[in-house]
Amino acid sequence: MSQDRQRFNINRALLERSDLVVVDEYTDTMSGRTPKRAGYQRLLDDARSGCFSHVAVENAERFGRNDTEALIAIDELHEHGIVVRFADYPDLDPIDADDRLLITISFTLARRESLKLGERVRGGLYAKLRNGGYTTRAPDGYLNVERKADTPASSKMGRYExxxxxxxxxxxxxxxxxxxxxxxxxxxxxxxEHLHLRGFRYRTGRPFIEIKNDRRKPAVNTLSKIFHNWFYAGWVVSEKASIPPKTVKGHWKPVVTTEEFERGLEILSYRSRHRIAKRRHFYLLKELVYLHNEDTGNLTKLTGSTSNSSRKSGGTAYYCVWSSNINIKCEIIDDQIAQLIKQIHINPDQTLAIQDAYTKEVAEKLGHLRPSEEKQLEDALKAISEEETRTARLYAIGKITDEVWDLLWQEWQDKRRSIQTSLVSLNRQHEAHIADLDAALTIISKVSILYSNLGRDDQRSVLHEMVDKIVVNRFGTVVNMVLLPPFSYLKHISDQVKAEEMQAVVDGNEKSSRSATASQCSEYISVSR
Structure with missing residues (x-):
């Protein structure tokens, strides 16, 4: 009925006044708060393909209740030469500055009304729960029933009971x-198993035992959730409605008494506390280790797997690629990490030089970026002021109510505060980068010494802070350890300095060798003479 009403209003206000031919109709039976609507997305796709020249909508909230996304879509349609018109304001052009402001206000009010409607609906649902009713689909074992209410009941409960x-x-x-x-x-x-043998199923038809690839999988998780659902003891429980257990009695026949339900919870709790935990292997390089394919150059993430984990020894841990014959013992790769960490070393004498170079580089990069970012923020502040001025003109001539003006004014102030905060944080980026460098220097200067003395959990934490990925070949040899910033930068600087020092030593040795050779030749010539 809502869509019939919209068609009538669109025809009366727009189509009857135009000679344009209707090409297609795009409808959705869901909330306009999300852009993920099939009809709406089909409209945008057809617009990009040039299937039509105009779009007729009943009002702004039918187009979308997310004002930012809706206005972007209208701008995109305009770029494709497509005109958008609304039946409730047929003379407004969303591209015109003043008209666009009124359309924007319509979107804002539609979004506000949607939020208010949601609050009212939730309030009604919570009230029903507090009175012992139920608001969603009944759990397995129960049925939802409704009937059209008579006149006295409809004044209290609506058209249906x-x-x-x-x-x-x-x-x-x-x-x-x-x-x-x-x-x-x-x-x-x-x-x-007992229920499956007797042929029972969940009401959805799902069996209590699923058999797949000759493996039997009992649906214990679903069964456990049901054993923890107070509904079956006849109680209404809702965290959102602030209704704790055993406070509101429901208007339905319970499966078990409250005493039986609590006894069941005690049994499950005792089993949970005394469950024999399976030994789980520790994977040092979890989420970090990758296999390098020598033929294609691609990287494949390796996962942890432990064979024969039920044995007393805990089995053998591997890094592997699922559904393949690639299985590398964890200890082969893990044992190489300590040596690689030791190689990440910063000479204390180089600290000041690194800080100077890093400070200069960050300053240069931020110096290039800051004017652009500051200009964008300043332009955004200017746009808010212009929007406020245009709105003030409309307010002065009575086209905008006091309530709408107060709502928009508060929104402008919030945007201004947000932009001003961004401007302040922009000026602090340089100091933050230098602080990150100092922290990284402290870590990297100590980690090569302390890593081997750390516990396994601490070692993995350190690796996740410093390492992006560890690349190995099919034999388990580490071919590359990619560090995260700023550690990668520090390693690059350190390697560069070491290379320069080694080159200087080589150059010095060659110079000394040439001098010694020349001296020997001179001596030899002198003796020969």
Missing amino acids: RWIETDPQQFKVWRLVWNLLLTDKHSLAEIC
Whole structure:
């Protein structure tokens, strides 16, 4: 009915006044707050293909309730030569500066109304919960029932009355499930097996035991959630509505008593506390290690896997590529890391030179970037002032109400504060970069010494702070360790300095060798004479 109303208004206000031919109709039956609507996206795709020249919409909120995204879409349509018109304001052009301001206000008010509507709906749902009702689909074992209300009831509950009733078939299943749990003789997997053998399923048709590739997988997670749902004991519980357990009694027949439900929770809690934990292997390079394909040059992330993990020894840990024959023992790669870390060393005598070079480089980069960023922020402040001036003219002639003016004024102030904060933070970037460098120098000067003495968890934490990826070949040899900034920069500087020092030594040796050779030749010539 809403779409019929929109068609009528569009025809009356726009199409009847035009000779244009209707090419297509784009409809969506969902909220305009999201741009992920099939009809809306199809409209944009057809616009890019040049399928039409005009778009007719009933009002702004039908086009979208996200004002920023909607205005960007209108601008994109304009770039393709497409005109957008709204039936409630047929003479407004969204591209005109003053008209665009009114359209923007319409979007803002539509978004505000959407938020208010959501608050009212949530308030009504919470009120129903606090009165013992239920607002969503009933859990397995129950049915949602509704009927059209008579006149007295409609004034209180709306046009329909809705309540919860027991499902004659599934209700018996869940009573049996609780009986099995309360005996404290069956695990959740065993309860699933018992139900599966008797041919029971969830109401969706999902079996309690799924068999795939000759493997049996009991649906214990879903069963556990049901055992923790107070609904089955007849209680309304909602964190969002601030309703804790055992405060609001629901208007439906419970599967178990409150005492039985709490006894079931005690059984599950005891099992959870006394569960025998499986030994899990520690993977030092988790999320960091990659395999280099020598043929293609591509990198493939390796994952951790432990074979025979049930053995007392814990099995053998590998870094591997799933569904392949590439399995590299973790210890082969892990043992190389300590030596690589030791090679990342900064000579204390080089610290001041590195700081000077880094400071100069950061200053140059920020010096190039700052005018552009500052100009963008200043232009944004200027645009806000211009928008405020145009709106003030409309307010002065009575086209905008006091309520709308107050709402927009507050929004402008918030934007100004945000932009001014960005300007201040821009000026602090240089100091922040230098502070990061000093911290990195401190870490990198100590890590090569302390790494081997750290615990495994601390070693992995250090690696995740410093390393982007570790690349190995199929034999497990590390071929590259890519560092994160600013450590990569420091290593580059250090390697550069070391290379220069080595070159200086080589040059010095060659010079000394040439001098010694010349001296020997002179001596030889003198003796010969």
